[in-house]
Amino acid sequence: MDKQDTHLTSAEIANLWTSYMNNSMSIVMLSFMLQHIQDKEIKEAVQKSYDIAQHYQEETRSFFEAEACVMPDGFSEGDVHMDAPWLFSDIFCLTYVHHMSKVGMINYSGFLGMSRREDIRSFYTRLLSDTSSLYNQTTETAVSKGIHATYPYLEIPKEQEYIEGKQYLSGLHPLRNKRALNAVETAYLYMNILTNTVGEKLAIAFAQTSTSKEIQDYMIRGKDIATKHIKIFASTLQENDIVAARLPDLGVSSSTTRAFSDKLMMFHMSVLTSAGTGNYALAAASSLRTDLALNYERLSLEVARYAKSGVEIMIKHNWMEQPPKTADRDKLSRKKV
Structure with missing residues (x-):
């Protein structure tokens, strides 16, 4: 080689x-x-x-x-x-x-x-x-231990079906009933309930143990976003008579004693928001009902704004390490002049 x-x-x-x-x-x-x-x-x-x-x-x-x-x-x-x-x-x-x-x-x-x-x-x-x-x-x-979050069950299909018209893609018309969710759409809705639940509890723990009001406010904002998204996804399932299976009790203690550095907590939230954005993008691409895809895009924008605020806080406090970068060719050339 x-x-x-x-x-x-x-x-x-x-x-x-x-x-x-x-x-x-x-x-x-x-x-x-x-x-x-x-x-x-x-x-x-x-x-x-x-x-x-x-x-x-x-x-x-x-x-x-x-x-x-x-x-x-x-x-x-x-x-x-x-x-x-x-x-x-x-x-x-x-x-x-x-x-x-x-x-x-x-x-x-x-x-x-x-x-x-x-x-x-x-x-x-x-x-x-x-x-x-x-x-x-x-x-x-x-x-x-009986604490596994189980995805909703659907009736096992007995015969092959094909989509017969463009109305299968609809979901925005106020005077038309939305078609029932398919298995793929149901799975992604529940998956995003699970991921937001973990993020919600982690944000609560970080908010109550940080000594910085700026970080506390950021974490509370993250918790509120996660709670809102969970409600949206759960209500979509409920509209289709699908009850989201019981989630495990993700307990967080009432301790307010500092456990982690603000730098670590902010980085961790950036990891979660990045993963969440990827989940929403995949869910949007996999959902054929128009209202679901647009919902994911709208919520992704909210997550992106939240993530941008986090980056600004990390840069402000010199907590954000710069990833490896390519050479600035113009700058190298000017050095020779």
């Missing part, structure tokens, strides 16, 4: 940088959770998540060192107060790891598809496999 072919591509650098940032955040969050979890099976699942993040963080670091590439600061022990009282219930911790493993599977499959070097592909193949195993473990644990 030509020497130039061994260099990391822009995609590989970007993906390793993102992996390092996300894993460093996960290590801090999970280390705090682990010291308070009482349930043995739940603790095993959270410990597995922590071990995966630690192991692959070391591998990510080795890639940066081998390429003499500067590593991001990420997050460390200075971003968590381990002596703070418990903040999350055991059920929340399990649901959190379950949710983040789904986010990880989506990210890592994308990173794998963008990688060329064999060692990078091997890295993301193993990471995707371990994250999938974690997802299965958290699912099995939740099912065994």
Whole structure:
């Protein structure tokens, strides 16, 4: 292989940088959770998540060192107060790891598809496999404890059907009844209820433990957005006589003691909003009823505005690390003049 072919591509650098940032955040969050979890099976699942993040963080670091590439600061022990009282219930911790493993599977499959070097592909193949195993473990644990959020059931179809007219796509006409939701649309509505529920509870925990009014206000705004979106998706299901299955009780304690740095909390919300925007885009593209697609687009804009406000806060406080960038050719040229 030509020497130039061994260099990391822009995609590989970007993906390793993102992996390092996300894993460093996960290590801090999970280390705090682990010291308070009482349930043995739940603790095993959270410990597995922590071990995966630690192991692959070391591998990510080795890639940066081998390429003499500067590593991001990420997050460390200075971003968590381990002596703070418990903040999350055991059920929340399990649901959190379950949710983040789904986010990880989506990210890592994308990173794998963008990688060329064999060692990078091997890295993301193993990471995707371990994250999938974690997802299965958290699912099995939740099912065994009767706390798994089950998607709505639909009648099993007995015969093949084809769409017979453009009215199948309608949904905006005020004088026409909307057609019933199909299975795909139902699944995405419920999925977005689940993801917003995790974000809602996390925003509550971050709001009540931050000492900054600016951060408190931002987190409360995020909680309100998540609550609003949950109601919209749930009401759409109810209009079709579909009752969203019972969600697990994602308890957050009443502690107001600072547990995490504001920098970490703001970064975590940016990760969640990014994942949420991706979920909405996929749901919009998969929903054939016009009103559903437009709803997702409208709500995505609200999330985008919220995310932009978060970025502005992070930049203001010098909390936002700049991703690797391409060379400014004009600036390099002017240096010679």
